[in-house]
Amino acid sequence: MIDMTSExxxxxxxxxxxxxxxxxxxxxxxxxxxxxxxxxxxxxxIYFDDEREERSFSINDPQIVLTYPDSGAVTxxxxxxxxxxxxxxxQWRRGITSRHLxxxxxxxxxxxxxxxxxxxxxxxxxxxxxxxxSGSINGGALDRNFWIRxxxxxxxPVVMFRTxxxxxxxxxxxxxxxxxxxxxxxxAVNVNP
Amino acid sequence: xxxRDRRMHEIFEQQPEIRSFLPDVTISSNRCIxxxxxLENAHSLFDEAYKYWRVIPDDSLRNSGxxxxxxxxxxxxxxxxxxxxxxxxxxxxxxxxxxxxxSVHVHVDARDLTVNQVGNVLTTYIAAESALYKxxxxxxxxxxxxxxxxxxxxxxxxxxxIVRPRNxxxxxxxxxxxxxxxxxxxxxxIERGSIEFRAHEGTTSVTRIREWVNVLLTMFRxxxxxxxxxxxxxxxxxxxxxxxxxxxxxxxxxVLEDGVYERYSHNNYINVIDLLREAKEYKPEPNKxxxxxxxxxxxxxxxxxxx
Numbered sequence: 001m002i003d004m005t006s007e008x009x010x011x012x013x014x015x016x017x018x019x020x021x022x023x024x025x026x027x028x029x030x031x032x033x034x035x036x037x038x039x040x041x042x043x044x045x046i047y048f049d050d051e052r053e054e055r056s057f058s059i060n061d062p063q064i065v066l067t068y069p070d071s072g073a074v075t076x077x078x079x080x081x082x083x084x085x086x087x088x089x090x091q092w093r094r095g096i097t098s099r100h101l102x103x104x105x106x107x108x109x110x111x112x113x114x115x116x117x118x119x120x121x122x123x124x125x126x127x128x129x130x131x132x133x134s135g136s137i138n139g140g141a142l143d144r145n146f147w148i149r150x151x152x153x154x155x156x157p158v159v160m161f162r163t164x165x166x167x168x169x170x171x172x173x174x175x176x177x178x179x180x181x182x183x184x185x186x187x188a189v190n191v192n193p
Numbered sequence: 194x195x196x197r198d199r200r201m202h203e204i205f206e207q208q209p210e211i212r213s214f215l216p217d218v219t220i221s222s223n224r225c226i227x228x229x230x231x232l233e234n235a236h237s238l239f240d241e242a243y244k245y246w247r248v249i250p251d252d253s254l255r256n257s258g259x260x261x262x263x264x265x266x267x268x269x270x271x272x273x274x275x276x277x278x279x280x281x282x283x284x285x286x287x288x289x290x291x292x293x294x295x296s297v298h299v300h301v302d303a304r305d306l307t308v309n310q311v312g313n314v315l316t317t318y319i320a321a322e323s324a325l326y327k328x329x330x331x332x333x334x335x336x337x338x339x340x341x342x343x344x345x346x347x348x349x350x351x352x353x354x355i356v357r358p359r360n361x362x363x364x365x366x367x368x369x370x371x372x373x374x375x376x377x378x379x380x381x382x383i384e385r386g387s388i389e390f391r392a393h394e395g396t397t398s399v400t401r402i403r404e405w406v407n408v409l410l411t412m413f414r415x416x417x418x419x420x421x422x423x424x425x426x427x428x429x430x431x432x433x434x435x436x437x438x439x440x441x442x443x444x445x446x447x448v449l450e451d452g453v454y455e456r457y458s459h460n461n462y463i464n465v466i467d468l469l470r471e472a473k474e475y476k477p478e479p480n481k482x483x484x485x486x487x488x489x490x491x492x493x494x495x496x497x498x499x500x
Contacts, residue, residue, distance in 0.1 A: 071344040088345040088372035102347050145463055154477040162346050162467065168477040177475060180466050 002059050006036035009059065013042065016095025017114045019065030020046045028065050028118035030111040031057075033095060047111040065118070068096065072144030073160070074116040075123055079137040081147040082107045083163055084117055104163040105149070120144070125189045129169065132157050143188045159185065208264075211244060216269040219403070221410035221444075225266035227300035227387060228402065230279070230291075231395050235259035237286045245275035246282070254294055266302055266387070272406070280399045295395025297402055300387035301409055306417070308364050311379070312356040313416035313425055314388060317440055318342075318377050319352075320429035320465045321412070323457030324437065324448040326376065328408060330394030341376050341392070342464060348375060352468055355379065356422040408444050415440045426465045433458035 004012070014035045019028035034043040040059045045052050057064060071085045082105030091100050096117070098109035107113055123131070123140035128148055131137035139149020139157070147160045148169060159167040159174055167176035167185075176182040202209045216223045232238070236257040238248045245267070251258040261282065267275050283289065303311060318325065322341050342348060354367035371380040378389035393405050419425055429436050433455045437445040448454060454461075 068344075071346065085346040086340045086344040088340060088348050088375045090374050144460065152483045153480055155480050156478060158477050162349075164472065165475050165477060167475055170478075178470060178473070180470055184463060184466060 003040065004059055005039055009033075009036035009040075009042050012093060013095045014093075016093045016097045017111070018044070018095050019067075019069070019114075019118045020044075021063045021065055023063070028069075028115075030114035030118070031064070032111070047115065066094070068094075069117040070120070070144070072120065073141035073147040073162070074113075074120045075140045075147075076105075076107050076116045077112055078121075079139075080107065081105060081139045081141040081149055081160075082113070082116075083147065083160065084113070085163070102163075104160075105147075122192055124192050126193060132169070142192055146185055146188050161185075212265070212267060212271045214268065214271070217273045220269050220272050221407040222414050223268045224410055224413055225268045225302035226263070226272055226406055226410070227266045227302075227385065228261075228263050228275075228406070229298040229300075230261040230402070231258065231295035231297070232261065232289050232397070233258050233292050233295060235286070235289050238282065238289065243278055243282065245271075245278050255292070258295075266300070276399050276403055279402070283397045283399065289397065291395030291397050293394070296391060297393040297396060297405065299390045299393065299406055299409055300381060300385060301390070301413055302386065303382055303388045304386040308355070308358055309421055310417055311382070311388070312422040313419050314413060315352060315355055315377065315379070316422040316425040316429075316465060316468060317412055317416050317419075318390075319468055320425060320436060320458075320461050321440065321448065321454070322376065322461050322464070324433075324454035325390075325408070326392050327451060327453040328405065328448065329376075329392035330396070340374075345372075345375055346464075346467075348372060349467055350472070353472060356468055357471070404444075404447060408441060408447060411441050411444050422469055426469050429458075429462050429465050 013033040016033055018031045018033060020031040021028050030047040032045045032047070034045065034054075036042045037056060041056060042059065043054065043056050045054050068086075073081055073083045075081050082103055085102045087100050087102055089100070093100075096114055101109065103109060103113070120141070122143050125142060128140045128142060132139060132148065132150060139147060141147040145162055148157050149160070150157045154168065156168040156170045158165045159169065159176060161181050166178055166181050167174055174185065176185055200209070201207070214223070231251060231254060233254050234256045235248070238259055238261070239250075245264055246261045247264050249260045249262055251260045261279065263275060303314075306314070319342050326341055342352070351367050351370045354363040358364050358367075368379050368383050371378060373380050373389070373391075376390065376392035378391060381387050381389040390409055396402065416425075419428070428439050434445075434449060436458070437448045437454065441448045
């Protein structure tokens with residue numbers, strides 16, 4: 001049981017995102033903490049898929065997710081991917097904020113990104129390549145470490161390992177020069193073909 | 194007291210040497226250790242003087258927050274005695290508590306280690322990070338004070354300078370650029386000659402602190418003897434159980450408990466590969482028709498290439 005004064009809640013969670021678990025525990029929605037109302041209680045906005053709702057919560061509400069989601073590559077908005085990692089720095093606020101994250105990719109910090117972090121989705125290699133080739137998607141995450149996306153700076157879609165370009169999709173195949181990373185990539189494709 | 198019976202440190206008001214430097218069976222090795230134990234509600238601690246511990250106020254904590262810090266690095270029997278004194282402190286001051294804001298930081302003497310051995314320590318730590326965080330208390334893995342290397346991947350280029358240094362400057366730069374708010378802090382080598390481990394949550398259990406110290410010392414013993422970081426990588430590729438048994442020996446069961454390490458060990462291993470690789474930049478075919486960029490990082494990169 002957590003016991004927090006209003007001041008504690010404001011210092012620790014105000015103006016940051018937490019998660020709000022669906023009743024069937026299938027999905028976590030972003031929840032933006034506005035501020036404490038009294039001891040152990042706060043107001044927040046939940047960002048459901050197609051609507052938002054302001055409500056009052058208890059910090060001990062079992063649907064509130066206080067843990068930080070894992071870092072890594074995630075598919076965002078079903079059509080692109082980014083890599084999210086955490087800043088190694090002193091952080092007084094416990095929730096998710098843009099100040100504490102490093103985002104690699106063309107996506108700004110918003111509730112959709114928080115949703116993607118809490119519910120990471122990965123696309124199978126074949127579907128990912130087909131989608132990029134047809135132009136229906138710009139990119140996607142294969143797993144926590146690998147992601148592929150089109151980048152206007154390059155002719156071909158690039159393969160990313162975490163924050164670094166490590167190869168490209170060229171002439172119907174993937175070209176990765178680093179052997180060890182290439183082996184890891186193959187492993188990732190085997191897991192998510 | 195007769196003058197001739199007085200000790201020099203009394204006459205010249207110096208601290209006496211309290212260390213015997215004798216090994217002890219309950220401590221995994223005779224390498225010197227420093228410990229900082231953060232506590233809250235600790236007003237009563239300021240009234241007393243302890244043989245092995247200093248009490249330092251800590252304003253980042255609440256309700257008379259304080260840190261109990263070992264007066265000097267200790268090993269073996271001396272460390273055992275200091276931990277015994279710490280048990281007494283907790284027993285006599287039951288109101289003292291270790292809230293979620295507190296932690297236990299352990300410094301392991303690294304002054305005699307070669308750069309290669311420090312690289313071994315770092316690689317071993319990364320290969321076993323999830324297990325160490327689990328042991329340190331689950332509150333620390335998703336904590337805000339020291340994210341693991343798995344979460345703070347942007348630290349990787351700094352770390353590579355330790356395992357693949359081109360020269361001494363790389364090592365100095367890496368230690369200087371190290372952000373101390375991670376589970377392992379190499380910046381402390383500059384300040385104290387030690388490698389600091391910050392992944393343990395606050396506790397008033399001396400048993401847990403001793404266990405943590407012993408696990409770290411066992412890890413150091415492995416890192417001192419293994420050939421190089423690449424060999425650590427080879428051992429890590431054998432899987433969680435085999436690696437834990439090789440590194441942590443009799444402490445392997447402690448590290449493998451609950452299956453957390455098994456679950457995350459593959460990602461820990463990918464971190465090791467990421468650490469050990471050359472990380473040469475891959476240059477994809479550029480799109481010459483792309484609009485000129487106004488992205489400051491790209492402009493600086495082009496300027497770098499030009500120079």
